[in-house]
Amino acid sequence: MAPSKSQKQTAGQDSATTASGAIQGLWKSYNDDTPTKLKTIDAFLVFIMLSGIIQFVYCVAITNFPFNAFLAGFASTVGQFVLTASLRSQVNPLNAGVFKNISRERAFADFAMGSIVLHFFVYNFLG
Amino acid sequence: MATPKLAYQLPPLSSATVENTASLFRIIALSLISATAIASRLFAVITYESVIHEFDPWFNYRATKLLASKGFYEFWNWFDPTAWYPLGRVVGGTIYPGLMATSGVIYNVLRAVNLPVDIRNICVLLAPGFSALTAWATYMFTCEMKDKSAGLLAASFIAIAPGYISRSVAGSYDNEAIAIFLLMFTFYLWIKAMKEGSAFFGTLAGLFYFYMVAAWGGYAFITNMIPLHVFVLILMGRFNYKMYVGYCSWYAIGTLASMQVPFVGFQPVKTSEHMAALGIFGLLQLVAFAELVRSHVASRQFQVLLRSAVGLLAVIGVALGALMTAKGWIAPWTGRFYSLWDVEYAKKYIPIIASVSEHQPTAWPSFFMDLHVLMFLFPVGVFLLFKEMRDEHVFVIIYAVVGSYFAGVMVRLMLTLTPVVCVAAAIALSTLLDVYVDPVEPVEQGEATAGSSDNSTTGTTGSVGKKAGKKAADASTDSTPSATQTTPAAKKAGIFGLDTRILTVANVILLLSFFVYHCTWVTSNAYSSPSVILSSKNRDGSLHIIDDFREAYYWLRQNTAPDSVICSWWDYGYQIAGMADRPTLVDNNTWNNTHIATVGKIMGSPEEKAYPILRKHDVEYVLVIFGGLLAYSGDDLNKFLWMIRIAQGIWPDEIQEKNYFTPRGEYKLDHDATPAMRESVMYKASYYRFAEMFQGHAVQDRARGQTLPSVGPTLDYLDEAFTSENWIVRIYQVKKDDILGRDHKSANAFMDGKKRKRLRPTSHRKPLPKKSNE
Numbered sequence: 001m002a003p004s005k006s007q008k009q010t011a012g013q014d015s016a017t018t019a020s021g022a023i024q025g026l027w028k029s030y031n032d033d034t035p036t037k038l039k040t041i042d043a044f045l046v047f048i049m050l051s052g053i054i055q056f057v058y059c060v061a062i063t064n065f066p067f068n069a070f071l072a073g074f075a076s077t078v079g080q081f082v083l084t085a086s087l088r089s090q091v092n093p094l095n096a097g098v099f100k101n102i103s104r105e106r107a108f109a110d111f112a113m114g115s116i117v118l119h120f121f122v123y124n125f126l127g
Numbered sequence: 128m129a130t131p132k133l134a135y136q137l138p139p140l141s142s143a144t145v146e147n148t149a150s151l152f153r154i155i156a157l158s159l160i161s162a163t164a165i166a167s168r169l170f171a172v173i174t175y176e177s178v179i180h181e182f183d184p185w186f187n188y189r190a191t192k193l194l195a196s197k198g199f200y201e202f203w204n205w206f207d208p209t210a211w212y213p214l215g216r217v218v219g220g221t222i223y224p225g226l227m228a229t230s231g232v233i234y235n236v237l238r239a240v241n242l243p244v245d246i247r248n249i250c251v252l253l254a255p256g257f258s259a260l261t262a263w264a265t266y267m268f269t270c271e272m273k274d275k276s277a278g279l280l281a282a283s284f285i286a287i288a289p290g291y292i293s294r295s296v297a298g299s300y301d302n303e304a305i306a307i308f309l310l311m312f313t314f315y316l317w318i319k320a321m322k323e324g325s326a327f328f329g330t331l332a333g334l335f336y337f338y339m340v341a342a343w344g345g346y347a348f349i350t351n352m353i354p355l356h357v358f359v360l361i362l363m364g365r366f367n368y369k370m371y372v373g374y375c376s377w378y379a380i381g382t383l384a385s386m387q388v389p390f391v392g393f394q395p396v397k398t399s400e401h402m403a404a405l406g407i408f409g410l411l412q413l414v415a416f417a418e419l420v421r422s423h424v425a426s427r428q429f430q431v432l433l434r435s436a437v438g439l440l441a442v443i444g445v446a447l448g449a450l451m452t453a454k455g456w457i458a459p460w461t462g463r464f465y466s467l468w469d470v471e472y473a474k475k476y477i478p479i480i481a482s483v484s485e486h487q488p489t490a491w492p493s494f495f496m497d498l499h500v501l502m503f504l505f506p507v508g509v510f511l512l513f514k515e516m517r518d519e520h521v522f523v524i525i526y527a528v529v530g531s532y533f534a535g536v537m538v539r540l541m542l543t544l545t546p547v548v549c550v551a552a553a554i555a556l557s558t559l560l561d562v563y564v565d566p567v568e569p570v571e572q573g574e575a576t577a578g579s580s581d582n583s584t585t586g587t588t589g590s591v592g593k594k595a596g597k598k599a600a601d602a603s604t605d606s607t608p609s610a611t612q613t614t615p616a617a618k619k620a621g622i623f624g625l626d627t628r629i630l631t632v633a634n635v636i637l638l639l640s641f642f643v644y645h646c647t648w649v650t651s652n653a654y655s656s657p658s659v660i661l662s663s664k665n666r667d668g669s670l671h672i673i674d675d676f677r678e679a680y681y682w683l684r685q686n687t688a689p690d691s692v693i694c695s696w697w698d699y700g701y702q703i704a705g706m707a708d709r710p711t712l713v714d715n716n717t718w719n720n721t722h723i724a725t726v727g728k729i730m731g732s733p734e735e736k737a738y739p740i741l742r743k744h745d746v747e748y749v750l751v752i753f754g755g756l757l758a759y760s761g762d763d764l765n766k767f768l769w770m771i772r773i774a775q776g777i778w779p780d781e782i783q784e785k786n787y788f789t790p791r792g793e794y795k796l797d798h799d800a801t802p803a804m805r806e807s808v809m810y811k812a813s814y815y816r817f818a819e820m821f822q823g824h825a826v827q828d829r830a831r832g833q834t835l836p837s838v839g840p841t842l843d844y845l846d847e848a849f850t851s852e853n854w855i856v857r858i859y860q861v862k863k864d865d866i867l868g869r870d871h872k873s874a875n876a877f878m879d880g881k882k883r884k885r886l887r888p889t890s891h892r893k894p895l896p897k898k899s900n901e
Binding site for chain 1: 323324325327328329332333346367368369371372375376378379380382384386393396415420421422424562673757858
C-alpha cells in the first residue's frame with residue numbers, strides 16, 4: 001500500500017518545497033521498519049491497484065459495455081485490495097495491541113474466507 | 128479484608144456453580160422467550176383461522192406457491208400476464224425474492240425429511256418463527272452493548288412488543304416478517320466486526336446484508352446506518368484499524384452481493400441512497416493510509432501536510448459526487464426518500480405514496496400503544512449509553528435518533544424503531560436492577576459521613592432520589608463495576624437495607640407485568656385481524672365472523688371465465704389474483720401510476736365516460752368495496768378522494784377534485800352530493816339498490832353517518848352480478864355492446880317503455896318500496 005501511494009504523493013506534491021525531503025525520509029523509514037512479509041503484501045497491493053486502475057481507465061476511455069462484467073472485475077480488485085489491506089493491518093506488529101483477539105492464523109483464515117465469498121459473487125456477476 | 132456487609136444472605140455456592148446455573152437459566156429463559164414470541168403471534172390463527180392476511184402477503188403467498196410447485200428457475204423467470212392487464216408484470220425482476228426463497232427452502236427441507244407440510248402453513252407461520260430468531264438476535268446485540276441480563280430483557284421486550292407484533296402475527300406473510308431479524312442480526316454482526324476488527328464477522332455481515340437486500344426494500348436503512356456510525360466515530364477522532372477491517376470487508380462483499388438481486392441491479396453504484404456508503408468507504412481508505420504514513424514519519428510538518436491532503440481529497444470527492452449527481456450519472460434521491468424529510472412532499476407530488484395509510488405520519492398515542500412502558504425507559508437507556516459512550520454505544524445512540532425521527536414521519540417505520548427502543552429500555556432497566564439487586568451494602572465510614580447522611584435523607588424521599596445518589600456515587604468513584612462490588616472500601620454510597628430494594632424491584636416487576644398485560648391485550652385485539660376476514664361481537668359476547676371478501680372472491684373463481692378481467696381499486700389486486708385467480712387491471716405493486724390513474728378515472732367518471740375505457744381494457748367485472756351497511760370504514764368510498772387525486776394527476780382537465788366537494792368544501796354523499804359525485808361510477812356502484820334495504824326508512828350510510836336520498840342511483844352500463852352477504856363486496860358485470868348498436872342508456876330507456884330516463888332500471892328488479900316522505 002505504502003510505496004505506491006508514496007509515489008502518488010510525489011506526483012501530487014512536487015510544488016511543496018519541504019515535501020521531497022519528507023518523502024525520502026518516509027521511504028527510508030518504510031524500507032527500514034517494515035518486515036519482509038508485510039512488504040510482500042504491499043507488493044500484492046500494488047499489483048491489485050494497478051490492475052484496478054487499468055480496468056477503470058478501460059471503462060472510462062473505451063467502453064463500459066458489459067457494465068456488470070466491469071463492476072465484477074473492478075469490485076474484485078477493490079474487494080481484494082481492502083481484504084488484503086485488512087490482513088496487512090491485522091498482522092502488522094505495530095497493531096498488535098489493537099487486534100488482541102486476532103492471531104496471525106486467524107487473520108489469514110478470515111482473509112481466505114472473505115476472498116472466497118467475494119470471488120463467488122464476482123464469478124456470479126461476470127455474466 | 129473483611130467481607131462486605133450484605134443486605135441479604137447469599138446461598139453458599141461456588142462461583143463455578145453460579146456460572147453454570149446462570150447459563151442454564153439463560154438458555155431456559157431464551158427458549159421460553161422464543162416460545163412466547165411464537166405463541167403470542169398465534170392469536171390470529173386461533174381467533175380466525177390459518178389464513179394469509181391483508182394485501183401484499185397474498186401476492187407473496189401466490190409467488191411462493193409458484194416457487195414451491197414449479198421450482199426456483201421458473202419462479203426467477205416468472206412473467207405474470209394476469210397482473211396489470213394488459214401489460215403484465217416481470218415478477219422475477221421486480222420483487223425482493225428473499226421471503227419466498229426462505230419459505231421455499233423450508234418447504235423443500237421439510238419435504239426432504241418426509242414432513243409434508245402445506246406451503247400455506249409454512250407461509251402463515253413464517254413470521255412467528257422468525258420473531259423467535261429476532262428475539263435471539265436482539266439478545267446477542269444487547270449482550271454486546273451491556274451484558275447478558277440486559278440481553279435477556281431486550282429479547283423478552285422485542286418478543287412481545289406490539290410495535291413488532293403488528294407486522295409479524297401469524298399470517299402476515301410480508302417482507303418485514305424476516306427483515307427485522309435480518310436487520311438486527313446484521314447490526315449485531317457489524318458491531319462484532321467493528322469491536323473485534325474481524326474480517327470474518329465483516330464477511331458474515333456482508334452475507335446477511337445480502338440476505339436483507341434480497342428480502343426487504345428497507346435495506347437502505349442498513350446501507351446508511353453503518354456508514355453514519357463510522358463517520359461519526361471518525362469525527363469523534365476514534366478511527367482505528369478494527370473499524371477499517373470491519374467496514375471494508377462488509378462494504379466490499381455486501382455491495383457486490385447486493386447487486387446480484389435483479390430488482391436492485393446497479394443501484395448501489397448509481398443512486399444517491401447508496402453514495403454515503405461509498406463515500407465513507409473512500410474516506411476510510413484515505414484515513415487508513417494517512418494513519419499508516421503517520422506511523423512511519425515523525426515530522427510534524429509532514430503530518431500537517433498529510434492531513435490537509437486528506438481533507439482536500441475528501442472535499443474533492445464530495446464535489447465530484449455532487450457534480451455527477453448534477454450531470455445525471457448518479458440518480459438523484461427518489462421521491463420516497465424526499466417524503467421522509469418533507470412530510471408534505473408525497474401529498475403534493477406523489478399522491479400514490481401518500482394514499483397508503485401506513486405512509487401517514489404517526490399519531491402520538493400509537494407510540495404508547497406500540498411500546499407502552501418501553502417508551503419511558505427508552506430515553507433513560509440512551510442517557511446511560513451516553514455516559515459510557517463506547518464505540519458500539521454510539522451506534523445505538525445514532526440508531527435511536529434516526530429511528531425516532533423516521534418513526535415520527537411514517538407509521539410503518541415504527542417497526543424499525545421498535546428494536547432500538549427494546550435495547551435501550553433493557554439497558555436502562557437492567558442497570559436499575561443491577562443497582563438494587565446487588566446485595567453489597569455501602570460502608571459507613573468517617574469520611575463517608577456526608578455521603579451516607581445524604582443517603583439516609585434521600586432514603587425516605589423515595590427510590591428515585593436514591594437512584595440518582597447512587598449514580599452520582601458511581602460516577603465519582605469512576606471505577607469498573609466489578610471493582611465497586613469487590614472492594615467495599617470503594618463503595619461509599621449505595622443502597623441500605625432490604626426495604627428499598629424490595630420496593631424498587633417490586634415496582635419494576637409491577638411495571639413489567641403491566642407491559643405484558645398491555646402487549647397481550649393489544650395483540651389480541653388490535654393486531655391479529657387478518658383484514659380478509661372481519662369480525663364483530665354478538666350481543667352475548669361471542670364472535671361473529673364476517674367473511675364477505677372470501678365469499679365474493681370465491682364467487683368470482685366459480686362463476687366467471689378464467690380470463691375475465693376484473694377492475695377494482697389497486698388495494699384488492701393481489702387478493703383477487705390470489706383468491707379468485709383472475710386478471711386484474713392494477714394491483715398493490717403500484718409501479719405504473721398511469722394505469723392506476725386510469726382506474727381512478729373509471730371510478731370517478733360518469734358511466735357513459737367510463738364505459739369506453741372499461742371496454743378498451745377488456746374489463747368484464749367491476750368490483751367495489753362498500754362498507755355502508757356494516758359501518759366498515761376501509762371501503763372504497765373513503766378511498767375515493769385518493770382515486771380522484773391520482774386521476775387528476777394524469778388528467779387534470781377531466782377529473783377535478785373540487786367537483787366532488789360541496790361548495791362548502793365538505794365530502795358529502797347525501798342530498799348535498801355534487802353532480803360529479805352522484806354521477807360517478809363509484810357512487811353508483813356503491814349505492815345501487817342500497818335504498819331498497821331500508822324499506823322506506825331513512826337510508827343510512829353507517830360508515831360515514833350520512834343520510835342518503837331515498838331514491839338510489841340507476842345503472843345503465845353495468846349489471847349487478849353479485850353482492851356479498853353484508854354488502855361489503857359488490858361486483859358488477861360490464862355490459863357488452865348493444866345488439867342493435869344503441870348506447871345502453873337509450874336501450875334501457877326503450878326497454879322500460881319510457882321516453883325519459885327512469886329512476887329504476889330493468890323489470891326483473893323488485894318493485895320500488897314506498898317512498899319515505901321526507
